[in-house]
Every structure is written in structure tokens, then in C-alpha cells.
Amino acid sequence: MPRRGDWSRLDESDVRVRPGKGSRPRSKRRPEHADAVGAMVVGKDRGRWTCAVDGDADRLVVAMRARELGRTPVVIGDTVELVGDTTGAPDTLARIVRVAERTSVLRRTADDTDAFERVVVANAQRLLIVCALADPPPRTGFIDRCLVAAYAGGLQPTLCLTKSDLADPAELLAQYAELDLPVVITRRDQEPAELRALITDEVSAMVGHSGVGKSTLVNRLVPAADRATGAVSAVGKGRHTSTSAVALPLPDGGWIVDTPGIRSFGLAHITPTDIVAAFEEFVALAEECPSGCGHLGPPADPGCMLDEAVTTGQATPGRLTSLRRLLSSKAGVDDSAPKPD
Numbered sequence: 001m002p003r004r005g006d007w008s009r010l011d012e013s014d015v016r017v018r019p020g021k022g023s024r025p026r027s028k029r030r031p032e033h034a035d036a037v038g039a040m041v042v043g044k045d046r047g048r049w050t051c052a053v054d055g056d057a058d059r060l061v062v063a064m065r066a067r068e069l070g071r072t073p074v075v076i077g078d079t080v081e082l083v084g085d086t087t088g089a090p091d092t093l094a095r096i097v098r099v100a101e102r103t104s105v106l107r108r109t110a111d112d113t114d115a116f117e118r119v120v121v122a123n124a125q126r127l128l129i130v131c132a133l134a135d136p137p138p139r140t141g142f143i144d145r146c147l148v149a150a151y152a153g154g155l156q157p158t159l160c161l162t163k164s165d166l167a168d169p170a171e172l173l174a175q176y177a178e179l180d181l182p183v184v185i186t187r188r189d190q191e192p193a194e195l196r197a198l199i200t201d202e203v204s205a206m207v208g209h210s211g212v213g214k215s216t217l218v219n220r221l222v223p224a225a226d227r228a229t230g231a232v233s234a235v236g237k238g239r240h241t242s243t244s245a246v247a248l249p250l251p252d253g254g255w256i257v258d259t260p261g262i263r264s265f266g267l268a269h270i271t272p273t274d275i276v277a278a279f280e281e282f283v284a285l286a287e288e289c290p291s292g293c294g295h296l297g298p299p300a301d302p303g304c305m306l307d308e309a310v311t312t313g314q315a316t317p318g319r320l321t322s323l324r325r326l327l328s329s330k331a332g333v334d335d336s337a338p339k340p341d
């Protein structure tokens, strides 16, 4: 359900996974791959990818990247084609020969040794932003950055507020009321039925600070997590949490992708326009703004037209405040990134 995002500005690595066009002849190997099987990447570990054939969690195959793909990034959630031994029998290894164009991308910020922002999850429909109502206290700065990353990457953001036995959600909810976000509230001692219903049959990526209760939720949602992830990664086992993302199959269909390695999101390439695109009632006015307008309003952007939407009643003041908060979270320094585990 990628509703937003400008796919013409993907990073260099995305370009290569696009289907070839133009006059270059198709690879000679292609007929050989006529029997390739489709699969979804559900795990990644040291040059090996675990793939679910036809998206079936019971048909896991370990694969390597075929040489012809070069260094084409292959990430969790990617739709790939496999050749070779795709039985999934022990000690077999298939080859990934194609990676489909992505419908959404969740990026993390490059670390010090990385020149580029990296896609960590592809094709997820939803970003579950997990935030505890207390212990640790909610950090709206982090939530806002997650929202920006979701809007820009084409994922539907959803707020998942945990530990409702410890604090009342009303105050936090009020801050997000204008965003039309799906919100679910959970607590350890209750079945997360509402959340389960929401994410079944979808691919959801999950993010949140350490200690907010992600593992507690995942164990509730995916009782068989260990079995399904097999050799690739052990998520939900406390301190030994892997730093790479892994997709876990939901019992009634769909996948949840835990992203323990994400400390902050790649927002560097996101423009104010990308964020405004998620706020439909402001889109037309934003086009009348002076070029380069950051849409923050005075004093930063004195010529900004967005206030006009409020004056004319097209938008509520709360929507504009919410939009500008997201715009400044992108512009500002993130002081609320989760610390490494």
C-alpha cells in the first residue's frame, strides 16, 4: 500500500534492482532461470539470505546472491527469484537471481563507516512504532522521526503504545490526534488482539527503543518465532538480540519484521515536500510557497503559504502544528535516538 514517496530519488543501490530496459540485450542466462521460484527474504546473515518460497513460512530456503547480481543489496522483505536447489533441505544453498522493484523502503542512517543510507526493510506495508507509556517514558522526538521515515518510505505508520498498566495514554494520544494514525494500546497482561487483527496478512516493520516491550509483544504475536527463524537469527532472547532485522511469520498470515539494529532513520534525503505529501490538505498550497520553503512558517520561512489553509478553514491549526513538528524533527538534531543495546 505504498501511497507516498518519490521513487525517482532512490539511492544508487536501488537503481540496480530495477528491471532492465532499453536496448541492452537480456542476459543469456535468462532462459536458464525460467524455472526460478519466487520468494520473500525473511532473514539475512553473513552473506546468506533465508527466503520463504511463495511467502510460505514453512518453506524456508537458504540462498546466496548469484554472481550476476554483483553487490545489489538484498534486504528483509525483498521479493526475489531463486534458482538451484530450492528444496530447503539441510546443507543446500539456492541462488538469488533477481530482486523485484520495491514498493516501500525503510532506511536506517548510515553509520560512520557507511557512505549511504541503507534500506533495512523492503516492501513492508506498515511501520509499527512501539513506544512505552512509561518505563522508559515516551519520547515524541523519536516517534516523529519514525513518522517521517514511514511517510517518506511509503509505509503506513501505526502507533503501538505499550505498558498501559503503568500510565494513561491520553496525554500522548492528544499529541497525535490530528495525524489520523492508527493507534493500538497494549499491556503485558492482556492479549494484543487488536494489534494482531491489524497486522495479520501484512508485512509490518517494528521499531522502538530498547525496553519498550517489543520482545514481549513479539513473543505474544509469534509463539513459534524460534522455530521459524531457524539458523538465521535469534530474536527475542534478551541480550543476545541480533543486530540484523528478521521477519517472523504471524500465525494467521503476514509477517512482522523486528529491527533491533535500527537506532535512527535515514532522513537525510527526505525533503519537506515528501513530508507535506502526507498531509493532503496542504499539498496544493505548498506549491505556491517560495522556492526552497521549509514550510516551518515565520521566522524561518516567512513566505510560507501553509498558514493560509488554516485561515481559510481547509485545515485545522492542530494539523499544521503536527505537520510543522514533523518538518522540524527532520530539520533538527535527533536527541532521542535509541541507544545501542
Ligand SMILES: Nc1nc2c(ncn2[C@@H]2O[C@H](COP(=O)(O)OP(=O)(O)OP(=O)(O)O)[C@@H](O)[C@H]2O)c(=O)[nH]1
Pocket (backbone or CB within 6 Å): 162, 163, 164, 165, 166, 186, 187, 188, 189, 208, 209, 210, 211, 212, 213, 214, 215, 216, 217, 238, 241, 341
Ligand atoms: N509493566 C509492564 N511491563 C512490561 C510490559 N511489557 C513489557 N514489560 C517489561 O518491560 C521490560 C522490557 O520488555 P522487552 O519486551 O524486553 O522490551 P524490548 O523492547 O524487547 O527491549 P530490547 O530487547 O532491549 O529491545 C521487561 O521487563 C518486560 O517484562 C507491560 O505491558 N507492562
Ligand SMILES: [Zn+2]
Pocket (backbone or CB within 6 Å): 286, 289, 290, 293, 294, 295, 296, 301, 303, 304, 305, 306
Ligand atoms: Zn511553505
